Amino acid sequence: MSKRSDELHIKLSKIVGADRVRTDKMERLLHNHDLAPLPPLMEMGFKMMPDAVVRPKSAEEVSRIIGLAVREGVPLVPRGGASWGYGGAMPCEGGIVLDMTSMNEIVRMDVDNLEIEVEAGATWQKVIDEAEKAGLFIGYYPSSKPAATIAGWIATGGIGVGTYKYGSVKNNLRNMEVVLPEGQIINTGFDYVSDHSAAYNLNDLFTGTEGTLGIVTKVTLKAVPAPEVVKPISIMYPTLIELYPMMHAITRKRIQPLHIAFVDEHHSRYLKAMGKHTPGDGAILNVVLEGDKVSVEHEESVIAELITEHGGTRLSDEDAQHEWEENPYEFRVREVGVSAALAEVVVPMTEFTDTIEDLYTLIKSMKMEASVIGMLGDRNTVLLMPYYLYVEKKLVKSMASLSFGNKVGNLSMEHKGRPLGFGLFFAMNLKKIRRDGAPVMYDIKTVLDPYDIMNPGKMFEGMTRYGMPMPGAMMGMGMAMMALGKKVLPKDKGFTKAVKDHDPERGHHGGGEEKAPAPKEKA
Amino acid sequence: MSAEKGSRNRPPKSIAKDLDACLQCGYCRDVCPVFEQDPWESASPRGKVYMLKQLDRKGFMDRILAVFDREIKVTDDFVERVYWCTSCGMCEEECHVEIPFPELWEEVKGWLVDQGVAPLDTHRAFLSRVSNVKNPFNEPESTRGDWSKEFLLSSKPEVMYYVGCTESFRMQKIAKTTATVLKAADVKFNIMGEEEWCCTSPLLRTGQKSLTESFARHTQEQMRISGANVMLTACAGCMATTKRDHTKAIGPLGYEVLHVAQYAEKLIEDGRLSFNRTIPRKVTYHDPCHLGRHAGVFEPPRNVIESIPGIELIEMPRNRRKSRCCGAGAGFKAQFDEYAVNIAAGRVQEAIDVGSEQIITTCPFCAVNLNAGAKQLGVRQPTIDLMQLILEALGPSV
Numbered sequence: 001m002s003k004r005s006d007e008l009h010i011k012l013s014k015i016v017g018a019d020r021v022r023t024d025k026m027e028r029l030l031h032n033h034d035l036a037p038l039p040p041l042m043e044m045g046f047k048m049m050p051d052a053v054v055r056p057k058s059a060e061e062v063s064r065i066i067g068l069a070v071r072e073g074v075p076l077v078p079r080g081g082a083s084w085g086y087g088g089a090m091p092c093e094g095g096i097v098l099d100m101t102s103m104n105e106i107v108r109m110d111v112d113n114l115e116i117e118v119e120a121g122a123t124w125q126k127v128i129d130e131a132e133k134a135g136l137f138i139g140y141y142p143s144s145k146p147a148a149t150i151a152g153w154i155a156t157g158g159i160g161v162g163t164y165k166y167g168s169v170k171n172n173l174r175n176m177e178v179v180l181p182e183g184q185i186i187n188t189g190f191d192y193v194s195d196h197s198a199a200y201n202l203n204d205l206f207t208g209t210e211g212t213l214g215i216v217t218k219v220t221l222k223a224v225p226a227p228e229v230v231k232p233i234s235i236m237y238p239t240l241i242e243l244y245p246m247m248h249a250i251t252r253k254r255i256q257p258l259h260i261a262f263v264d265e266h267h268s269r270y271l272k273a274m275g276k277h278t279p280g281d282g283a284i285l286n287v288v289l290e291g292d293k294v295s296v297e298h299e300e301s302v303i304a305e306l307i308t309e310h311g312g313t314r315l316s317d318e319d320a321q322h323e324w325e326e327n328p329y330e331f332r333v334r335e336v337g338v339s340a341a342l343a344e345v346v347v348p349m350t351e352f353t354d355t356i357e358d359l360y361t362l363i364k365s366m367k368m369e370a371s372v373i374g375m376l377g378d379r380n381t382v383l384l385m386p387y388y389l390y391v392e393k394k395l396v397k398s399m400a401s402l403s404f405g406n407k408v409g410n411l412s413m414e415h416k417g418r419p420l421g422f423g424l425f426f427a428m429n430l431k432k433i434r435r436d437g438a439p440v441m442y443d444i445k446t447v448l449d450p451y452d453i454m455n456p457g458k459m460f461e462g463m464t465r466y467g468m469p470m471p472g473a474m475m476g477m478g479m480a481m482m483a484l485g486k487k488v489l490p491k492d493k494g495f496t497k498a499v500k501d502h503d504p505e506r507g508h509h510g511g512g513e514e515k516a517p518a519p520k521e522k523a
Numbered sequence: 524m525s526a527e528k529g530s531r532n533r534p535p536k537s538i539a540k541d542l543d544a545c546l547q548c549g550y551c552r553d554v555c556p557v558f559e560q561d562p563w564e565s566a567s568p569r570g571k572v573y574m575l576k577q578l579d580r581k582g583f584m585d586r587i588l589a590v591f592d593r594e595i596k597v598t599d600d601f602v603e604r605v606y607w608c609t610s611c612g613m614c615e616e617e618c619h620v621e622i623p624f625p626e627l628w629e630e631v632k633g634w635l636v637d638q639g640v641a642p643l644d645t646h647r648a649f650l651s652r653v654s655n656v657k658n659p660f661n662e663p664e665s666t667r668g669d670w671s672k673e674f675l676l677s678s679k680p681e682v683m684y685y686v687g688c689t690e691s692f693r694m695q696k697i698a699k700t701t702a703t704v705l706k707a708a709d710v711k712f713n714i715m716g717e718e719e720w721c722c723t724s725p726l727l728r729t730g731q732k733s734l735t736e737s738f739a740r741h742t743q744e745q746m747r748i749s750g751a752n753v754m755l756t757a758c759a760g761c762m763a764t765t766k767r768d769h770t771k772a773i774g775p776l777g778y779e780v781l782h783v784a785q786y787a788e789k790l791i792e793d794g795r796l797s798f799n800r801t802i803p804r805k806v807t808y809h810d811p812c813h814l815g816r817h818a819g820v821f822e823p824p825r826n827v828i829e830s831i832p833g834i835e836l837i838e839m840p841r842n843r844r845k846s847r848c849c850g851a852g853a854g855f856k857a858q859f860d861e862y863a864v865n866i867a868a869g870r871v872q873e874a875i876d877v878g879s880e881q882i883i884t885t886c887p888f889c890a891v892n893l894n895a896g897a898k899q900l901g902v903r904q905p906t907i908d909l910m911q912l913i914l915e916a917l918g919p920s921v
Contacts, residue, residue, distance in 0.1 A: 002592055022563060025594045026601055030564040030573055032593075035547050040577075040588055049592045055562070081549050101552075102562055123553050146617060147549035328550070328619075335620040337540035392543060393580065465591075498540075 008052040008074070008096065015064045020055040020102070027053050031097040035085035036425070037339055037392050039399065045464050046424075046457070047094040050077065055102040059217040062098065062179045066215070066453075069096060070182065075456050078211040080121060080152025083144045085342055086423025088155065088210045092457035101149060103217060109134045113192050114223050115174055120151035120216045127221070136223040139258055139290065140166040143328050151216035156421060157208025159346070159377040161327065165258045165290070168377075169221075170207040177218035178206050181449035191220050205444075210422060211455040213448050229296045230258070231289045232324035233303055234315040240264040240283040240372060244352050246310040247285055251349060251379040253306070255299040258290040261327070261375035270333045270371065270389075270495060275504025279319040285312070286323050330373060331387070336498040339392040342385055343408035347417030349380045355415045359386055362407060366400070367491040383420070384412070391494040400486040422459045430459060532597060534575050535634045538627050542576045544620040545569070551614035551624075556848045557607050557855065559869075560862040565604050568614040568624060574601055575631065602641050605631055609855045609866075610728050611812040611848030625817065628853075632730025645857040646729040653734060657720040658688040668716035670695035674702045677711035682786070683751045684712050685742070685765060687758040688721050689887045697887055700910045701757045701783055707917050708795040712755070715745045724764040724813075728853035739769035746778045757783045757910060759811035759886035760852075763818045782814055784824040784885045784909050791830050799918035801833035807879035808836060809870065809893065809906070810846035811886035824885050824909050831916040839873045847873065849884075851892035867896025871904050882906040 005023040012021040022028070032048040042048060051074065056062045069076045075095030082089045091097060100121035108117035111134050118127055124145035128138050140162040142148040153160065154169050154176075166172060175189040188202035189195045195203060206213060237243040243262060250260065264283045271278040287303060289296045307314055315323075326332070331340050347355045356372060363370040363386070370388035377383055388404050402425060409419030409429065418433050419426065431438045445460060456462050534542070551568040552558055564570035577585075577595045585595050608628055615624040635641035652661045670691065684705065690698040705712050720742060723735045742765065746754055756762045759782065766780040790796035808828060814820045821843045828836050841847045850856065850866025871893055874882050884890055884906055893906035 022565075024600060025592070026574065026598060026604075027563060027565050029577070029593065029595075030570045033547070033573075037547075040584055040593065043588050043591050043593050047591070053564075081552075082547070083549050099564070125553065144548060144550075146554075147552060331546050331548070331619055332621075334544045334546050335622075337543040339543070340546070501540075 002051065004051045004074075004094075008068075008072070011068055011072075012052055012054050012065065012096070015068065016054060016056060016061050020057070021052060022054075023052045031079065031099070032090055034082040034087060034089045036087055036341075038087070046092040046462075047465050048091055049094065050091045050097040051094050053097045053099055055099045057102055059177055059179055059185045062215050062217055063183045063185055065096065065098065066179060066181065066183045069453050070451055073451070073453070075453050076215070077455050078151075078155075078215045080149030080155070081123060081144070081147035083147040083152070084156060084421070084423070086421045087425050088421070088423035088455075088458050089152075090424065092424050092462050095453075098215065100151060100215070100217075104149075106130050107218065108220075109136075111135060114225070115191070115220055116223055117191070117218065117220045118150055119218055120154075120176075121149050124148050124150065124153065131223055132226065135226050137226045137290075138221065138223055140169060140172055143330060145328055150219050150221075154207050154216060154219065155209055155211050158420065159375065159381070159383045161259050161261075161375075163375075163377050164260055164379075165256050166224075170204060172222040173203045173207070174220040174222060176203060176206060176216050176220070178202075178214040178216050180214045181451065181454040185217075189220075210458045212445060212459050213454060215454075227290045228293045229289070229291065231296050231300065232320040233287045233289065233300065234279065234320040234323045235285045235287075235303075235307060235312040236280050236282045236315055237285070237312050238265065238282050240356055241353060243283045243285050243312070244356075246306060246312055247376075248349060248352070249306050249310055250287065250303065251376065253302055255289075255302050257287045257299065259286070259288040259375065261286045261373075263373045264371050266371035267333075267373055270499075273495075273499045274333065274336055274502055276332055277322060279315045279323075280313075282313075284315070284323060286320070286327075288324060330385075333371075333389065333495070336495065336502040338389045338494045338498050340387045340389055341402075341404055342387045343405040344420040345384050345408055345412035345417055346377060346381050346420060347384060347412050347415045349382055351415040351417065352382055355384065355412065355417070358411055358415070359384070359408065362411060363388065366404065366407075366486050367489065368404070368486075369492045369495045384408075388492075389495045390492060403486065424457055424462070427457060427459055427461045430461075532578065532638070533581065534579050535630050538575070538630050539579060541620075541622045541627055542572060542579050544622060545572045545576065546619060547573060548619045550617045550619055554613040554617045556611060556613070556850055556866045556869075557609060557862065560865055561607070565600070566607050571604055571631075572622075574604075597635070597638070597640060599640075602635055603643065605635060606641070606643050606646075606729070606854065606858060608853055609812070609848050609850060609863075610853035612816045613845075613848065616816065616844055629727060629730060632728075633732055634730075636730040636732075642729040642731060642854070643858050646725075646731070646854045649725045649729065649854070650731050650734070653721045653723065653726060657738075658692060659721060659725045660688060660692045662692045664717045667691045667719055668714055670698050671702065671714055671716075673699075674706065676713045678713070679711065680713040680749060680751045681711045682753040682755050683746060683749045684714050685722075685754050685756045685761060686714055686719060687756060687761040687887070690757060691719070694887045694891075697757060697890075697908050697910060700908065700914050701755075704783075704787065704796070704910055704913050704917070708790045710790070710795070713749060713751070715742075715749075718745050722761045722764040723768070724760040725854060725857075727764065727768055735768060736772045739765075739772045742769065743773060743776055743778075746776070752778045753786075754778055754780050755783050755786055756780065757885075757887075757908070759814035759818070760888065762820075763813040766818065782818075782820060782823075782885060784814070784827060785820060787827050787909070787913060788823040791827065796913075796917075798831050798913075798916040800916050802831055802912075802916055803833040804880050805835045805837055805878055806881045806883050806912070807839050807874045807877060808842075809839075809849065809874070809882050809884040809889055810843060811884060811889045812846070812848050812852055814885055815846050816844060824883070827909060827913065828883055831912065834912075834916075837877045837879055839877055839879075841873065849886075849889040849892045850896075851888045856888070856892055863892055864895045864899050867892040868899045869896070871896040871900055871902065871906075875902060875904055879904065883909050883912055885909050 103119040104122040856863035
């Protein structure tokens, strides 16, 4: 164990007690990554191993940990469910990882005021479930709700389920308790009422920060009364290109579905090849309606009319329900033993067809096994999540996964869109994507985090292990070369090979004597 | 500190594909009962898989990276974390890529046992005891059938009642109750007595596989001698092991293995068992992991409960496939009793929250641990075996 770890262990123990500090090598290793499979080689360039991991239980503890970090000159890395893949929750200059998931209590379930005050490290699943028990509905959450934490999603500012109808989390924040990089504990908004007033909107400022401006410890979220009906509808088309006119048409009607999402034909074919339940091998448009019975019936009839006009096969209610329940499980395909690298970009609705065609051309030129899935952020914002399958143990292909993300990002910008998220991997893109807004962001960061201890290296380019900055241009060039390298390698067959050996009947411990129904409450 | 021995420090090949499949999404964290007790990443299924993944891929590069504080090896801490598991299988249930986790954990434990760094202290004793006296409680074999003296056993039985170690030596009351219920339905049954050997569940769940094949053959031979083609168990662990693991070890058994809950359902359907007494009581049913998720038996015990006049069966929010573990399984209670009881207390609280007056279950371990949980909470919410409820409903004439 390093000397710094030993010292931090003693000092952190004084703040939170020895039970909630760990500096052993195993625990630190488990906090040196997020969803992205990084080759261990990266450790040579960046100090990805944290010096200590701590689980705070209150804003006061967080504040004191920050005080310690400032005094010691040690970086802090806040971490939620670590279910994102851009390296946002992993150290790159060592330091203290704050595992926020022990701050997971529901502080106030306020049915009268339609809001929920919750500690920042609770999972979205927990908050959704508790709200439901109280007769409230949270209509906005990340697809990764079983693992993603409240503040984790706030830090990404992302698009998710229900963004189409309710906006993202940033549109549903009443207030946040944030600990600033010099230790002050502040409130960013107001409980009970909206912040439609003068003065800078701090709720917005502290959203999408990737943990670079402070640590969110408590959040007050808006809720709505529970709906009478949640009704998923699925429509199948031969290809994603052929699905587009219907999706476009829905957005140009005044109906307001909760969620609109799609998978392409390749996604369906991978699942089918694995023996998973899938309604067919085409592209599927999933539209989820929600609200009063009469309004849902009306919206359903509008969709039925559009199907008559634009074609498509409406799937059974059972299949639609299945598609809806499978929403958090986008990567079932990995079960055969392959990895999936994901890119996230947004493009305008009008560029959809051209972007998809270019994406498929890119996938073909990089000789990849890949698919495109996505969802709508609003009537004109399409989130595309192309993923490519590869064998993680093969270093070159593993590295190429990063270049794929970069290429897709560039492609989106050619189509009036942009990639989402920076983290560690795409920090070099901040100036390119935020253009003349980027210097303002640098100024804000400098003012609020003068010691540069708050998640350094994320969003803003960081330092390598050797005290030198990682120049964006070099990183970009490196990625371009990796992509080029990928093009000259043989065609990917990772999935095709793996699926041949796959046994779909495996699992569930030999059970299945009864086909078990889902949990149900007795009426 | 290091528990690493010899050169076999790479995890078994049989799990390599699952390690590749894991995307580290973390859906397994919040549903894991032991993770909740000590919520460090190293205690979560995701964290353990990440360690295994690094061990699986360990190579030349890792030697260089050791300079940078990155160390990949099997330590005592890691071994303990692997055993920090009740084998409840909720991680599999929630898994993004459907990794068959209970099997995976057993493979990993077996691998650690082969390396000589596992199992943990209390688990080691299981092996010598089961090997010597055919039960993990170290009780003399000759006394195994002592509880049955008051019952008329059939030499030409319809069914063999495989009593199990816990009911033979620690909870004879449940064994007697089960026998009384069989008698009430006029079922001709017999037991194996001192020829009944442990099903080896406590060994298998802790990675000790050596005795299962010979013990399974012995049980198979006893069944052949008995002439019966149905073997009943009143223990969820015995049921899952004698059915699934014995078949895995020696091939088709040649007889059916049923839990008494399943058999009681049949007896009721056939009109051989009927209830005379009305029991006006709100009860909930706790699915034992080994009978529910692992063996797929969810409805028969519920159907039996609901056929009793007056009983109101209320479900806890986490039921059937999503049922919460009682906290006792896979040697967890034996080694980490305090935490096991904490988990049980949480489960008992769920029962109280839905307005239950009594918890019904079908596994003696669950009953013991849930009762310990109720004691910790200081509440009156007794857990009883389904057979005890049946006996009560049969009325005073039995």
